[in-house]
Amino acid sequence: xxTVAIITSDGRMIVGxxxxxxxxxxxxxxESHERVFSSSQGVEQVVLGLYIVRGDNVAVxxxxxxxxxxxxxxxxxxxxxxxxxxx
Amino acid sequence: MxxxxxxxxxxxxxxxxxxxxxxxxxxxxxxxxxxxxxIFIYISLFSICGTxxxxxxxxxxxxxxxxxxxxxxYPHMLSVKNCFIRxxxxxxxxxxxxxxxxxxxxxxxxxxAMQQKQ
Numbered sequence: 001x002x003t004v005a006i007i008t009s010d011g012r013m014i015v016g017x018x019x020x021x022x023x024x025x026x027x028x029x030x031e032s033h034e035r036v037f038s039s040s041q042g043v044e045q046v047v048l049g050l051y052i053v054r055g056d057n058v059a060v061x062x063x064x065x066x067x068x069x070x071x072x073x074x075x076x077x078x079x080x081x082x083x084x085x086x087x
Numbered sequence: 088m089x090x091x092x093x094x095x096x097x098x099x100x101x102x103x104x105x106x107x108x109x110x111x112x113x114x115x116x117x118x119x120x121x122x123x124x125x126i127f128i129y130i131s132l133f134s135i136c137g138t139x140x141x142x143x144x145x146x147x148x149x150x151x152x153x154x155x156x157x158x159x160x161y162p163h164m165l166s167v168k169n170c171f172i173r174x175x176x177x178x179x180x181x182x183x184x185x186x187x188x189x190x191x192x193x194x195x196x197x198x199x200a201m202q203q204k205q
Binding site for chain 2 (some may be wrong): 005007010013025035037055058059060061062063064065068069072077079080082085
């Protein structure tokens with residue numbers, strides 16, 4: 001259980017500590033915050049706390065490398081928000 | 088219920104074969120006993136390149152050594168090296184053509200299908 005980055009099916013990125021999961025990829029995330037990217041301003045982090053995310057809405061789970069993450073300058077990253085998953 | 092044949096083909100590729108050699112995506116010709124793979128994900132043309140680690144029955148994919156195909160446009164995954172991708176969001180999986188022996192793959196998949204029928 002390390003720090004993970006979740007990309008949800010509506011194109012959001014949530015970072016937190018993965019506390020648990022099951023076969024349908026329902027997730028329990030602790031200390032979670034959402035990273036909102038925008039093309040006009042730097043990354044905004046919205047604190048969420050303890051979350052349960054239903055597996056249907058999870059697209060990608062990435063394992064965050066703490067070292068690389070601490071070197072990221074979130075204030076200067078500009079990006080278009082992701083679109084949602086289209087089937 | 089999931090039909091067996093697409094699962095067989097993909098699972099056979101992973102389970103039956105040791106693909107030797109190949110280039111890592113992003114350049115650098117190194118011979119390694121790994122399966123380099125480019126995976127295209129549904130999310131707005133966001134595509135991830137990486138080495139195939141494992142696949143499960145839902146075709147969820149685990150990749151190691153990720154690189155995003157366009158990191159400037161999609162900086163979200165900059166600090167991620169390994170990831171798990173839910174099978175339902177994958178649109179295409181692109182495999183290096185010279186890594187795959189389609190004849191061998193077809194035979195193995197056929198054998199798998201026969202075994203599972205019994």
